[in-house]
Amino acid sequence: MAHEHKLEIFRGLVKFxxxxxxxxxxxVFLTLITVIEVALxxxxxxxxxxxxxxxxxxxxxxxxxxxxxxxxITWDFMHMRDEVKAxxxxxxxxxxxxxxxxxxxxxxxxxxxxxxxxxxxIKNDF
Amino acid sequence: MxxxxxxxxxxxxxxxxxxxxxxxxxxxxxxxxxxSDALTFSGFLAAYGFSRFKFIDSWPIADEVFTHFPFLHxxxxxxxYVAFMTFVLIMSSVTMVLAVDAGHHMNKAKVTIYMFLTVIxxxxxxGSQAWEWNTFIKGEFGAVQTKGGNILQFVDAEGHRVAVAxxxxxxxxxxxxxxxxxxxxxxxxxxxxxxxxxxxxxxxxAHPEVLVRTQIINEAxxxxxxxxxxxxxxxxxxxxxxxxxxxxHVNEYGSPLFADFFFFITGFHGFHVLSGVIIxxxxxxNVILGTYERRKSYEMVEKVGxxxxxxxxxxxxxxxxxxxx
Numbered sequence: 128m129a130h131e132h133k134l135e136i137f138r139g140l141v142k143f144x145x146x147x148x149x150x151x152x153x154x155v156f157l158t159l160i161t162v163i164e165v166a167l168x169x170x171x172x173x174x175x176x177x178x179x180x181x182x183x184x185x186x187x188x189x190x191x192x193x194x195x196x197x198x199x200i201t202w203d204f205m206h207m208r209d210e211v212k213a214x215x216x217x218x219x220x221x222x223x224x225x226x227x228x229x230x231x232x233x234x235x236x237x238x239x240x241x242x243x244x245x246x247x248x249i250k251n252d253f
Numbered sequence: 254m255x256x257x258x259x260x261x262x263x264x265x266x267x268x269x270x271x272x273x274x275x276x277x278x279x280x281x282x283x284x285x286x287x288x289s290d291a292l293t294f295s296g297f298l299a300a301y302g303f304s305r306f307k308f309i310d311s312w313p314i315a316d317e318v319f320t321h322f323p324f325l326h327x328x329x330x331x332x333x334y335v336a337f338m339t340f341v342l343i344m345s346s347v348t349m350v351l352a353v354d355a356g357h358h359m360n361k362a363k364v365t366i367y368m369f370l371t372v373i374x375x376x377x378x379x380g381s382q383a384w385e386w387n388t389f390i391k392g393e394f395g396a397v398q399t400k401g402g403n404i405l406q407f408v409d410a411e412g413h414r415v416a417v418a419x420x421x422x423x424x425x426x427x428x429x430x431x432x433x434x435x436x437x438x439x440x441x442x443x444x445x446x447x448x449x450x451x452x453x454x455x456x457x458x459a460h461p462e463v464l465v466r467t468q469i470i471n472e473a474x475x476x477x478x479x480x481x482x483x484x485x486x487x488x489x490x491x492x493x494x495x496x497x498x499x500x501x502h503v504n505e506y507g508s509p510l511f512a513d514f515f516f517f518i519t520g521f522h523g524f525h526v527l528s529g530v531i532i533x534x535x536x537x538x539n540v541i542l543g544t545y546e547r548r549k550s551y552e553m554v555e556k557v558g559x560x561x562x563x564x565x566x567x568x569x570x571x572x573x574x575x576x577x578x
Contacts, residue, residue, distance in 0.1 A: 237306030
């Protein structure tokens with residue numbers, strides 16, 4: 128029953144001495160991201176209100192930070208970092224491919240229906 | 254009799270008699286369950302995104318919906334409580350992974366303590382979610398639903414929300430609720446709204462400082478406030494029903510779809526947390542009874558841990574898409 132843990136995060140930038148200290152380190156990192164998210168959500172800086180690919184830059188930042196959090200939860204709390212490559216790809220790539228595909232289709236369609244509401248002959252302001 | 258068939262793959266990675274993924278059967282099955290459950294949640298969240306893109310110019314602004322904090326009445330505290338909930342769940346994820354780690358070292362006392370803390374964290378989270386639901390269902394200011402299903406809210410000149418109860422002119426002698434015992438026995442009627450449209454119309458006419466706010470988001474990212482004349486006219490022409498709080502039919506904060514998705518997705522997630530707490534409790538007692546000590550492996554803690562972290566993972570996304578974006 129060997130339990131080898133890879134102890135470095137950020138591509139080897141930070142290396143922890145034990146698995147326990149790595150857990151606390153990741154907690155600090157996740158908390159920091161959550162604090163940044165909440166602060167941005169309350170302040171809503173005017174400079175981040177511009178649009179990029181049809182969505183506010185602020186929203187893009189939120190989504191990217193969420194994915195970063197998800198990565199560290201999966202890799203360090205769920206020990207994906209310690210699994211073999213085949214298992215990791217089986218789980219992660221399958222999910223990511225299907226989710227990206229589904230999200231793309233549904234958002235595309237939602238945007239289309241919105242354009243029908245706003246520029247077609249449909250009245251909804253009553 | 255030797256029935257073994259030589260396949261020519263003996264000794265290779267996938268030739269059999271080997272664990273190519275170096276993970277046990279139970280852990281693999283937990284991973285595959287997590288993948289399928291992740292797809293279920295993605296389906297829900299993508300459907301939420303679909304509806305939101307469909308009504309992109311009139312969707313409720315989360316900061317205006319979830320402004321409450323327990324024991325702080327009348328204080329606008331958007332997101333602080335849900336940030337607290339997020340932190341509780343991440344924290345209980347940490348105690349869970351510490352329990353797994355202690356399990357690897359066969360340290361029964363530590364596993365017990367950490368499992369206990371994880372259960373407590375889960376219970377705090379579910380309780381917080383119940384409070385969040387309760388606040389959302391009760392609502393705060395009340396609003397009017399129009400014939401077209403849109404929501405009209407009320408604000409003063411500075412743009413602060415005004416509760417319908419503060420300006421509606423209450424009349425007596427309006428109609429009573431129909432009950433099957435004193436009317437048609439085969440027809441039922443739900444509870445009557447607290448205010449009739451006449452009462453709200455008269456109240457608005459008597460309070461010149463109150464304006465109507467529609468759900469259309471303007472260029473500045475704020476909800477549109479109508480002028481005084483437009484307010485009176487809009488309410489009179491199109492107002493149909495007084496709405497307080499949110500349920501599956503109406504939602505005082507805007508599109509009913511917002512409430513539907515909120516209840517469904519956070520409800521489904523809350524159900525996962527609840528089942529996680531129950532499973533954690535079972536494992537906790539197994540740890541105390543020494544089941545895994547006798548088994549000489551705490552792998553069961555690890556498998557339950559995977560599920561528990563997954564619940565945390567989903568919450569990270571729910572948090573983003575319901576409260577931040």
